[in-house]
Amino acid sequence: MKQEEQKILHERAKLLSVSASSNEKPDDQIAIVGFTLHPEKYAFEVVNVSEVLTMNELTPIPGTPAFIMGVVNLRGHIISVVNLKSFLGLTEGGLTQLNKIIVISDGKMIFGVLADEITGFSNFPSDKLLEPPVNLNGLLAEFVKGTLSDGTILLNASRMLTSKHLIIQD
Amino acid sequence: MDQSQEEFLRELLDDFKVEAAEHIEEIINGLLVLEKDNQSDESKAIIEKVFREIHSLKGASRAVNQSLIEQLCMSFESVFHAIKNDKIKLENEYFEQFYKAGDMLQMLVEGIDQKNTGVSAQQIQQLCRTFESMTSDSLPKTSSLFQQLQSKKEVKPQVDKKPLQESAPEEPQVNPAKELSTTGNKKPLSLQPTEPKASVSESETVRVATSKLYELLRQAEEMVSIKTALHFQIDQLNSIQNNFSTWRRSLLEQNNPNNQFAEDLASQNLFVRQHEEAVSRLRSNLEKLRHSTIRSVEELQLSVKKTLMFSFASLLNVAPKIVRDLSKASDKEVDLIIHGGEIEIDRRILEELKDPLIHLIRNCIDHGFESKQERIKAGKSPKGTLRIDVQYDANQKIELRISDDGAGIDLDKLKASALKNHIISQEELDGMKDSEIQMLIFSSGISTSKMITDVSGRGLGMAIVAEKITKIEGSIKLESKRHEGTTFTISLPQTLTSFRGILVRVANQLFILPTNSVVKALHLKPEMVNTIGSRKTIAYFDENIGLARLSDLLNIPSRSRKATAVNGFQALVVQMAQKKMALVIDEVMGEHEGVVKSLGAQLKKVRHIAGATLLGDGRIVPIVQISQLFESSHSMSGLRLSGGSEQKERETSDSGPKSILIAEDSITVRNMLRNLVEAAGYSVKTAVDGQEAFGFLQAEDFDLVVSDIEMPHMNGFELTSSIRQHAALMHLPVILVTSLDSADDRQRGLEAGANAYIIKSSFEKSNLIETINKLI
Numbered sequence: 001m002k003q004e005e006q007k008i009l010h011e012r013a014k015l016l017s018v019s020a021s022s023n024e025k026p027d028d029q030i031a032i033v034g035f036t037l038h039p040e041k042y043a044f045e046v047v048n049v050s051e052v053l054t055m056n057e058l059t060p061i062p063g064t065p066a067f068i069m070g071v072v073n074l075r076g077h078i079i080s081v082v083n084l085k086s087f088l089g090l091t092e093g094g095l096t097q098l099n100k101i102i103v104i105s106d107g108k109m110i111f112g113v114l115a116d117e118i119t120g121f122s123n124f125p126s127d128k129l130l131e132p133p134v135n136l137n138g139l140l141a142e143f144v145k146g147t148l149s150d151g152t153i154l155l156n157a158s159r160m161l162t163s164k165h166l167i168i169q170d
Numbered sequence: 171m172d173q174s175q176e177e178f179l180r181e182l183l184d185d186f187k188v189e190a191a192e193h194i195e196e197i198i199n200g201l202l203v204l205e206k207d208n209q210s211d212e213s214k215a216i217i218e219k220v221f222r223e224i225h226s227l228k229g230a231s232r233a234v235n236q237s238l239i240e241q242l243c244m245s246f247e248s249v250f251h252a253i254k255n256d257k258i259k260l261e262n263e264y265f266e267q268f269y270k271a272g273d274m275l276q277m278l279v280e281g282i283d284q285k286n287t288g289v290s291a292q293q294i295q296q297l298c299r300t301f302e303s304m305t306s307d308s309l310p311k312t313s314s315l316f317q318q319l320q321s322k323k324e325v326k327p328q329v330d331k332k333p334l335q336e337s338a339p340e341e342p343q344v345n346p347a348k349e350l351s352t353t354g355n356k357k358p359l360s361l362q363p364t365e366p367k368a369s370v371s372e373s374e375t376v377r378v379a380t381s382k383l384y385e386l387l388r389q390a391e392e393m394v395s396i397k398t399a400l401h402f403q404i405d406q407l408n409s410i411q412n413n414f415s416t417w418r419r420s421l422l423e424q425n426n427p428n429n430q431f432a433e434d435l436a437s438q439n440l441f442v443r444q445h446e447e448a449v450s451r452l453r454s455n456l457e458k459l460r461h462s463t464i465r466s467v468e469e470l471q472l473s474v475k476k477t478l479m480f481s482f483a484s485l486l487n488v489a490p491k492i493v494r495d496l497s498k499a500s501d502k503e504v505d506l507i508i509h510g511g512e513i514e515i516d517r518r519i520l521e522e523l524k525d526p527l528i529h530l531i532r533n534c535i536d537h538g539f540e541s542k543q544e545r546i547k548a549g550k551s552p553k554g555t556l557r558i559d560v561q562y563d564a565n566q567k568i569e570l571r572i573s574d575d576g577a578g579i580d581l582d583k584l585k586a587s588a589l590k591n592h593i594i595s596q597e598e599l600d601g602m603k604d605s606e607i608q609m610l611i612f613s614s615g616i617s618t619s620k621m622i623t624d625v626s627g628r629g630l631g632m633a634i635v636a637e638k639i640t641k642i643e644g645s646i647k648l649e650s651k652r653h654e655g656t657t658f659t660i661s662l663p664q665t666l667t668s669f670r671g672i673l674v675r676v677a678n679q680l681f682i683l684p685t686n687s688v689v690k691a692l693h694l695k696p697e698m699v700n701t702i703g704s705r706k707t708i709a710y711f712d713e714n715i716g717l718a719r720l721s722d723l724l725n726i727p728s729r730s731r732k733a734t735a736v737n738g739f740q741a742l743v744v745q746m747a748q749k750k751m752a753l754v755i756d757e758v759m760g761e762h763e764g765v766v767k768s769l770g771a772q773l774k775k776v777r778h779i780a781g782a783t784l785l786g787d788g789r790i791v792p793i794v795q796i797s798q799l800f801e802s803s804h805s806m807s808g809l810r811l812s813g814g815s816e817q818k819e820r821e822t823s824d825s826g827p828k829s830i831l832i833a834e835d836s837i838t839v840r841n842m843l844r845n846l847v848e849a850a851g852y853s854v855k856t857a858v859d860g861q862e863a864f865g866f867l868q869a870e871d872f873d874l875v876v877s878d879i880e881m882p883h884m885n886g887f888e889l890t891s892s893i894r895q896h897a898a899l900m901h902l903p904v905i906l907v908t909s910l911d912s913a914d915d916r917q918r919g920l921e922a923g924a925n926a927y928i929i930k931s932s933f934e935k936s937n938l939i940e941t942i943n944k945l946i
Contacts, residue, residue: 057788057789057790059679059782059789059790059791059792060679061769061773061776061779061792062679062724062725062726062778062779062792063724063725063776063777063778063779064773064776068772068773071769071770071773071782071790072790073784073788073789073790076392076395076784077767077770078767078768078769078770078782078784078790079770079771079772080769080770080772080773082772108771109771109772110770110771110772111770111771111772166772167772167774168772168773168774168775168776169774169775
């Protein structure tokens with residue numbers, strides 16, 4: 001009996017959920033967290049961002065590549081922090097703050113990415129995503145998903161989280 | 171039967187009971203589902219599952235000599251085997267018998283340690299016969315039970331309980347069985363709640379996933395930080411209190427009778443004193459809280475750790491088989507004596523110990539024991555004795571001792587290997603005592619084995635053993651007397667405690683060194699530093715030990731170099747596996763207790779850094795890995811040497827891939843080998859036998875030969891000998907690959923001049939590639 005009832009309820013739920021999503025069409029929207037790496041604007045998709053924090057204390061770890069800035073204490077857990085500017089080989093644009101940390105995660109891998117400033121959350125239609133410019137350097141090209149009309153570069157966080165270049169095994 | 175063995179058997183039975191209860195539960199759950207529906211596709215999977223569960227239960231019961239359970243499972247299983255293969259149809263009438271079997275199994279399992287299980291052998295045999303008739307029914311259609319069932323089918327619509335009465339006609343006299351059949355009849359409702367309850371109270375254990383226990387332990391250990399945090403807060407209050415009293419003293423000094431603000435000052439003084447007292451009270455309350463917290467946190471940790479304790483027996487159980495197999499393979503006779511298996515230790519330590527133990531045993535049998543002939547010649551019994559003893563030592567640590575009465579370590583061979591592999595220089599070797607030289611076997615790249623086999627000789631094992639043991643906060647010592655034997659003594663903590671370390675400052679950064687590896691703190695003057703060879707050393711008691719800057723080893727820029735050199739400097743003497751060195755640091759900040767944390771998912775392995783710990787104020791301090799510091803200090807001392815080898819590497823990599831000749835008569839194996847070796851980046855040429863291979867060798871240049879032993883025209887031994895006798899090929903490395911694992915063949919291979927001997931079954935484990943890499 002119960003099984004049957006559940007089956008029915010499940011089917012109803014299914015029907016309902018289909019109609020709801022077809023109304024709002026969230027599939028066609030991309031939710032992003034924007035940030036700046038002075039002077040350029042970047043963004044991650046919200047799905048990969050677990051939180052954003054202000055960096056207080058950073059402990060450098062010797063023997064790691066230059067793009068690993070160090071580690072921070074995230075409520076008792078230690079996470080490493082990456083400087084995308086030096087990882088992606090972006091030209092250092094003068095004095096930057098780099099005191100915000102965007103924590104990205106896919107459940108298995110987690111690390112923080114330094115940012116100068118968080119510009120905020122926003123949605124935009126996925127068909128507005130433009131092809132990345134062709135003149136990007138190697139590593140950047142690998143991790144760019146596309147650009148927005150205002151010049152924001154959408155980075156591919158899930159690829160970063162699984163990239164061998166970013167995991168330190170030595 | 172001695173006591174420990176008896177205890178072991180009891181443990182085994184306890185385990186079996188838990189396992190069996192799970193199987194029976196699954197069987198009954200499966201039956202319940204099948205009874206409702208045995209036609210759909212899903213039911214096929216359930217039949218399969220029930221069959222597997224019965225089968226597993228049969229296997230388990232055989233292992234613990236429970237023949238009645240085994241017997242019942244066997245015929246139960248055959249019925250499900252027939253159903254699974256569509257030999258017989260699953261009739262609803264069968265279920266009563268199935269439930270009866272399930273109940274009987276349960277009673278048998280529960281009654282294992284009682285004399286009377288409530289189930290007689292006759293009942294079981296009767297049920298078995300019923301099961302047999304079910305399966306035999308499918309073939310001769312005239313069987314009586316088949317007819318019985320047929321008739322049952324007809325009456326079923328009218329009398330629902332009939333099958334039960336009919337199929338168990340003799341039961342009524344026997345009470346337990348009657349009860350069983352009734353519970354069987356009430357099935358879904360009564361069975362499930364009563365069953366697990368009964369088995370739980372019986373064994374009074376609960377099965378909990380170890381991951382949950384570890385999580386609990388992690389949380390308990392996390393509470394160490396509360397201890398440290400409280401300590402930190404108390405210190406802060408202390409300094410506030412001090413500030414108050416200084417302030418008050420300064421107020422009092424201003425307080426002379428002429429002062430027109432005397433009244434004002436007096437009231438201020440009172441105000442300050444009140445607050446000072448309040449702070450003081452707060453501090454002493456907090457101090458009390460800290461003491462009680464420390465006590466409860468420690469008790470909590472201890473209890474959680476105790477739940478993770480296991481007896482050594484579970485680890486040492488693997489030893490007899492390994493000893494038997496390995497001694498057989500190397501044609502030696504070895505007696506194994508194990509003592510102390512009942513001693514309990516943290517499960518995680520046992521897990522980490524498994525590889526080192528296996529390796530040490532292999533080492534003993536492969537290198538430790540002489541051949542029978544050699545033993546007889548040396549006046550020893552041809553049978554070697556390998557002892558494994560577990561005991562508590564004086565410091566409440568656990569000592570695992572593995573000793574053999576074999577040949578002992580050949581120091582000359584060891585020295586030669588160390589020199590050849592550039593692990594140490596002649597001048598360093600000259601200054602070392604024998605006991606220090608013996609410790610060299612823990613360096614990576616050392617091997618005294620003349621030949622590489624699949625078990626030993628690659629010179630990595632002992633380094634890994636030492637590393638693993640250090641990881642679990644243990645230490646390893648070695649005593650060896652030539653011709654008398656070797657003893658490895660591994661000292662282990664009973665539980666993996668929270669981490670204790672010495673906090674040091676180096677170039678304005680904090681680091682922490684494990685307390686158990688720090689021997690002494692020294693204040694050094696520049697004139698105390700000597701130079702031996704290219705290394706800086708200091709005299710420490712009666713030895714000369716190496717001296718290095720921690721900042722240099724960690725490769726962090728240090729600005730304070732010049733200042734310290736004049737005024738003297740601080741150093742910590744650290745020790746690992748009887749090796750010592752002194753590390754120059756800027757300042758010792760104190761001792762700290764905390765939990766070891768990983769550096770996060772991204773930093774999986776960082777050179778010199780084992781992890782990190784948190785200070786009371788939340789700051790992160792990296793933990794220095796002492797073992798790697800020793801390695802780096804060696805490579806730093808020979809800076810020029812390592813530069814040279816890098817250059818060499820570049821030169822060879824420029825000259826293109828190395829070429830390897832494979833001689834093998836079987837086309838399958840030949841292609842397999844070719845793929846394997848090519849995949850590792852070598853260029854490969856193949857020959858169908860020794861003769862062809864030898865022809866190729868004279869015509870072209872190769873870097874290494876991999877050869878089968880049994881081949882037509884010219885076999886592997888002959889090919890190896892021919893290569894060794896040929897002036898131009900004399901030094902060409904040869905690996906013999908064979909399906910034969912015999913000590914004789916190995917000996918023949920060695921005599922013919924082969925460099926390595928690998929058994930075919932172990933190809934996949936990339937044994938071969940490792941060996942090739944090592945040889946060229």
